[in-house]
Each structure stands twice: as structure tokens, then as C-alpha cells.
Amino acid sequence: MSATETPLLAVRDLRVSFPTDDGVVHAVNGMDLTLGKGETIGLVGESGSGKTVTSQALLGLFKGTPATVTGEILLDGTDLNTLAEPAMLACRGKKISMIFQDPLSAMHPFYPVGSQIAEVYRTHNRVSRKAAAEVAVDMLGRVGIPDPRRRAAGYPHEFSGGMRQRAMIAMALVCEPELLVADEPTTALDVTVQAQILDLIGELQAETGTAVIMVTHDLGVVAQVCHRVAVMYGGMCMEVASVDDLFAAPGHPYTQGLLASMPSLAGETGRLRPIPGFPPALLDLPPGCLFADRCPQASSVADGRCRTEVPLLSGSGHLSRCHLGEAA
Incomplete structure (x- = not known):
């Protein structure tokens, strides 16, 4: 950008x-x-x-x-x-749409995969159930699922891990989000x-x-x-x-x-x-740079700001949140 x-x-x-x-x-x-x-x-x-x-x-x-x-x-x-x-x-x-890490838990186990994709499409487009079902079949084909019409009638547990992820991608992209x-x-x-x-x-x-x-x-x-x-x-x-x-x-x-x-x-x-x-405890955040306790260079900042002052995310194009960069 x-x-x-x-x-x-x-x-x-x-x-x-x-x-x-x-x-x-x-x-x-x-x-x-x-x-x-x-x-x-x-x-x-x-x-x-x-x-x-x-x-x-x-x-x-x-x-x-x-x-x-x-x-x-x-x-x-x-x-x-x-x-x-x-x-x-x-x-x-x-x-805006999302591909979740675990498609098996992200999909409803009681509904066919094709109907779940069609439901997403119908939520945002005024079309009939039949038309939405055809869009779902087409989308499954676009993401590389073989025999998409038959697979659209299948349930998530009947898909392999890779096929479930492809179906999740189809669901996320069926409305062409920005x-x-x-x-x-x-x-x-x-x-x-x-x-x-x-x-x-x-x-x-x-x-x-x-x-x-x-x-x-x-x-x-x-x-x-x-x-x-x-x-x-x-x-x-x-x-x-x-x-x-x-x-x-x-x-x-x-x-x-x-x-x-x-x-x-x-x-x-x-x-x-x-x-x-270890990463900082998010219940009790330390003052200063959150990485200071693990940073091999924190002691290089003479005034001790690493442990007292949160650094700004700064730079031109290449941004860094570090007091070492601010002092350079």
C-alpha cells in the first residue's frame, strides 16, 4: 500500500x-x-x-x-x-469474512455443507433457495472440491480436513467480501x-x-x-x-x-x-516495553526507558516499537 x-x-x-x-x-x-x-x-x-x-x-x-x-x-x-x-x-x-482455524467446529454438524454456504449467500442477496444452492455448488467447484453437486449434500464430518478447509474458504468468499x-x-x-x-x-x-x-x-x-x-x-x-x-x-x-x-x-x-x-502476564502488564524482560538489548538504553516507558510504533515505511530505534 x-x-x-x-x-x-x-x-x-x-x-x-x-x-x-x-x-x-x-x-x-x-x-x-x-x-x-x-x-x-x-x-x-x-x-x-x-x-x-x-x-x-x-x-x-x-x-x-x-x-x-x-x-x-x-x-x-x-x-x-x-x-x-x-x-x-x-x-x-x-x-468482512473469516476462515476459522478449525472448520469442523466452525460448521454446523447437523446441516449439509452446501446448505450452509447457500444460507450465507441468501443472507446478503435476495435470491431463491434454489438459486443460492446453485451458487453454493459453483463455489465448491471453484475451491477445487470434486463432484461438487454431490458433496454439497454431504455433512462436515464426511469431509477430509483439506476438503473442510476448502468448504470453509468457499463459505467465507461466496459473497466476495472486501x-x-x-x-x-x-x-x-x-x-x-x-x-x-x-x-x-x-x-x-x-x-x-x-x-x-x-x-x-x-x-x-x-x-x-x-x-x-x-x-x-x-x-x-x-x-x-x-x-x-x-x-x-x-x-x-x-x-x-x-x-x-x-x-x-x-x-x-x-x-x-x-x-x-516467557511472554508477559496479561493480568498484570508491566510498565514500559512489554518485551523488556526478555530483550537482550534492553540494558543498552542508558536512561532505563525500556522498563518505564512504552515505546511508540515509529519509523518511515518500516515501523518498529523500540527505544533502541528511537535513539538511533
Whole structure:
């Protein structure tokens, strides 16, 4: 996305918290993100970094729950966070859609797959049941499911893992949304099917012009399909850059640690290098940079700001939330 282009999605200071018996869990803590039309951005980070909660907040899935969601989620200039549930229902599936991590639990077990896809289509289009059923069959064919008319009458448990994921993609894209959120869409699949699913998402994106947020812990997937990357830690963005820039010159110590912990295919041997320590407790967030306790470079900032002051997400094009970068 160019600097002058109006973003399709602009997330500003998004915060999501959940009340529990032990206190308030601050799952997302000032998330900022932009996405251009037709662009793919990877949302990466360790488990518990806030990736899935962020993606669910974008679709308004916490409305009507005890969760507190603040900040702006601007999609084509409309703040989704201010929409009442009826308005959000009209938006969900038509303007923004989601591929869930586990399609078996995301689909209803008592209804045929084709009827579930047709129901999504009829929710946003004034067509007959017969016409919607034909759209569902066509969509199953487009995502590569063989004999789609027969398979449309099948139930989710009768599909293999790869076929269920293809059906989930068909359901998410049947109304050609402007924005697709893919939450770990290939986690439970073998590498061959994973490659097929990623290629499929890319092909359908090219056809429809849909923007994609790829939520994943797999940096290899990011390198394959994304234009830009947003690295999350403790519920906020630590670094945002193009794929090439991030892999060539990661700016944040956390990103450097993630890349160093990846296995190498260049013939190097030895143990993997995990990031020492543990992510912050989201019940009791520490002051300053949330990564400071695990950062090997925190002591390099002479005035101790790493442990007292939250750094800003700053930079030109390549953004980093780090006091080391501010001092450079």
C-alpha cells in the first residue's frame, strides 16, 4: 500500500479485555494496523500474543459478551466497533469474512455443507433457495472440491480436513467480501495440502480483489503469501514492514528472536535458539516495553526507558516499537 493511498482497513488503538475471577485480562493493548485494497498482511507472533483476539474483534464477535472492546476499526471509513449487532450482521460475510482455524467446529454438524454456504449467500442477496444452492455448488467447484453437486449434500464430518478447509474458504468468499481474515488456515494440514490451500486463497484473491489478513505463527507461510508483516507481542504491534525488509533487516529484538528461532534449510546444524523467558502476564502488564524482560538489548538504553516507558510504533515505511530505534 502506498503512503498516499487511503487504506481499506485502519485499526487504531484497539484494546480488548476480558473480566475473569482473577482480574481483567488485557488481551489486546493498543493495536494499530492498516491494510490496502487487495493487499495481504501477515499477523504473526507467539501463542498468546493477541492475534486471534484481534481478528475476532475485527468481525465484532465480542459484541454481547462481557469483553470490553475500545478503539477504532475503520473499514472503508465505517467504524465497525460502533455498529450495533444487526448492522454488524449485515456487514459480516458481505464486507468482512473469516476462515476459522478449525472448520469442523466452525460448521454446523447437523446441516449439509452446501446448505450452509447457500444460507450465507441468501443472507446478503435476495435470491431463491434454489438459486443460492446453485451458487453454493459453483463455489465448491471453484475451491477445487470434486463432484461438487454431490458433496454439497454431504455433512462436515464426511469431509477430509483439506476438503473442510476448502468448504470453509468457499463459505467465507461466496459473497466476495472486501476483507478476508484467515486465522491459521493451514495449521492442522499436511504440507502438501497446506500449499494447495495457500495457492487457492491467492488465486481467489486475485479473482475478487479481496484484501487478506493471514493470522499465523508460521513465518514460512508469511514469506510465501504476504506483502507486509505485522509482528505482535503482548497484544500490540512491535514491528510492521514489507516481507522483504522484515526478513532482510528485522528492526525489533523480538522479531530478531523469532527469525533466529526458525529452523534453517541451508545445511546448518545445531539446536534451535528459542527466545529465553516467557511472554508477559496479561493480568498484570508491566510498565514500559512489554518485551523488556526478555530483550537482550534492553540494558543498552542508558536512561532505563525500556522498563518505564512504552515505546511508540515509529519509523518511515518500516515501523518498529523500540527505544533502541528511537535513539538511533
